[in-house]
Amino acid sequence: MRYTNGMNTNTDSSGSLDRLAAEEFPVTENHIYLNHAAISPWPERARRAVQAFAEGITRDGSLHFQDWQETERSLRERIRDLLNASGTETIALVPNTSAGLSLVAAGLDWRPGDNVVITDSEFPSNRMPWEALAGQGVEVREALCTPAGDADCEGNILRLVDDRTRVVSVSSVQFGTGRALDLERIGQALSGSDTAFCVDAIQSLGAFPFDLEAIRADFVAADGHKWLLGPEGLGLFYCAPQWLERLHLHQWGWHMAEPFGDFDAREWRPATTARRFEPGTPNTPSNHALEASLSLLQEVGIVRVAERIQARVEYLIEGLSALSDAEFISPVDAGLRAGILNVRFGGRTDKVYQALREGGVQVLTRAGGIRFAPHFYNRYSELDRVLEIVRGA
Numbered sequence: 001m002r003y004t005n006g007m008n009t010n011t012d013s014s015g016s017l018d019r020l021a022a023e024e025f026p027v028t029e030n031h032i033y034l035n036h037a038a039i040s041p042w043p044e045r046a047r048r049a050v051q052a053f054a055e056g057i058t059r060d061g062s063l064h065f066q067d068w069q070e071t072e073r074s075l076r077e078r079i080r081d082l083l084n085a086s087g088t089e090t091i092a093l094v095p096n097t098s099a100g101l102s103l104v105a106a107g108l109d110w111r112p113g114d115n116v117v118i119t120d121s122e123f124p125s126n127r128m129p130w131e132a133l134a135g136q137g138v139e140v141r142e143a144l145c146t147p148a149g150d151a152d153c154e155g156n157i158l159r160l161v162d163d164r165t166r167v168v169s170v171s172s173v174q175f176g177t178g179r180a181l182d183l184e185r186i187g188q189a190l191s192g193s194d195t196a197f198c199v200d201a202i203q204s205l206g207a208f209p210f211d212l213e214a215i216r217a218d219f220v221a222a223d224g225h226k227w228l229l230g231p232e233g234l235g236l237f238y239c240a241p242q243w244l245e246r247l248h249l250h251q252w253g254w255h256m257a258e259p260f261g262d263f264d265a266r267e268w269r270p271a272t273t274a275r276r277f278e279p280g281t282p283n284t285p286s287n288h289a290l291e292a293s294l295s296l297l298q299e300v301g302i303v304r305v306a307e308r309i310q311a312r313v314e315y316l317i318e319g320l321s322a323l324s325d326a327e328f329i330s331p332v333d334a335g336l337r338a339g340i341l342n343v344r345f346g347g348r349t350d351k352v353y354q355a356l357r358e359g360g361v362q363v364l365t366r367a368g369g370i371r372f373a374p375h376f377y378n379r380y381s382e383l384d385r386v387l388e389i390v391r392g393a
C-alpha cells in the first residue's frame, strides 16, 4: 500500500463533508479522538442500524430475517468493493484478523524445513499463528523493518524468501511504527512463484485504497473495529480463488455446507466459495453496524478519506517538528507512512501522554512513543489543541 498526495494545506474544500463528519461523529463533542489504530468510535449511522436491529428482534424475533440477509449481502458487496475483489465468493466474514490469519496457517500443508517470512515489527496476530507451527518444523523469518524511516523493509522481506518459503505474511501498516509497506512491490515479486502472499490489512483498510488486482495477495484479513469504523468481533477474510479448495478446513457446521439450508441432507460437502470458512450462524448485529460504517466510508470515497488522513498526519508532523525533542518513530516521508504517527518526546514522553489524556485527547503509547492516529473527520482545530498540549507539557 502506498499512497501520496500533494496536499498539505489545512483547509478542505468540501464544507459539506465537514458537516457530514460533524453529524456522524458525536465522539468529537467530548473527546479529541486520535485512537483509530486501536478501537474506533462508530458513526451515528452504525448506532442507528444496530438500534433498529435491536428493536426489531426485541419486538418481532426473527420476523425480519430476510432484511438481515439483505444487510449481510450488502456488507459483502461493500467489502468486495473496498478490496477491489472480483466477486463476493472469495470473501468470508470471520470473527477477527487473528481468525483469518489462523485459517491460512492451519490450512496449508507444511513440511519440515518450510519457512514463513514476516517483519520484525508485527502485531502478535501475524506472528503467533506462524510461530505455532514450530512443532511441524516451520521456521519464522523476520525481515528488518526498523528503524521505520530507514530500513529497506520490502527489500529485506524479499531477500529472506527462498525456495522453501511458503508464505510471506505482512501487515499493510505496522501497528507500532506506522510503516506502510509497498504491497504491490512484494505481491508482484511473488506473483507466479510458489510463495503465497498474505496481508494483515487492519491498519490500512478503510483509511487507504486497497487494490487486490495490483497487490495480487492470496489472502487478506482484517477486523472492522479500527479504520473501518465498525464493531469489534467482525472481520473479513479474502481467499484467492486458487486457494479456496486447497486450504485444509478445521471448523465445521451447517452454514458452510452444500446444499445450503437443507438440514435434513445427510450428504453434504463444503461450499466451493469462501462460505466454507463460515461454519455457523453469522454475527448479525455486527453485520448491521459494519455495513452502515462502510456505507459512510464509501459515500465519502476512500480516496478522499485517504487524502484527509494524509493531510492531518502531515499537519501533525509539521507542528511537532518545531519541537526540539520530538523524535519520529514513524517515517515522515509520505510514501512510507499511513494513518499512524508515532512520536517520542525524549524524557517528556510520559508527561506528554499524561497531559494529552488529561486534556481529553485519546491516544495510546506503542513502541516507546505516543501513537497519533487521526481519521478523516478530525478537525484541524482539534489538532491545534493537541499541539498546544504537547508544547505545554
Ligand SMILES: Cc1ncc(COP(=O)(O)O)c(C=O)c1O
Binding pocket: 037, 038, 096, 097, 098, 099, 123, 125, 126, 171, 173, 174, 175, 200, 202, 203, 222, 223, 235
Ligand atoms: C496489525 C494488527 N493486526 C491485528 C490486530 C488485531 O487483531 P484481531 O482483529 O484479531 O483482534 C491489530 C490490533 O491492534 C493490529 O494492529
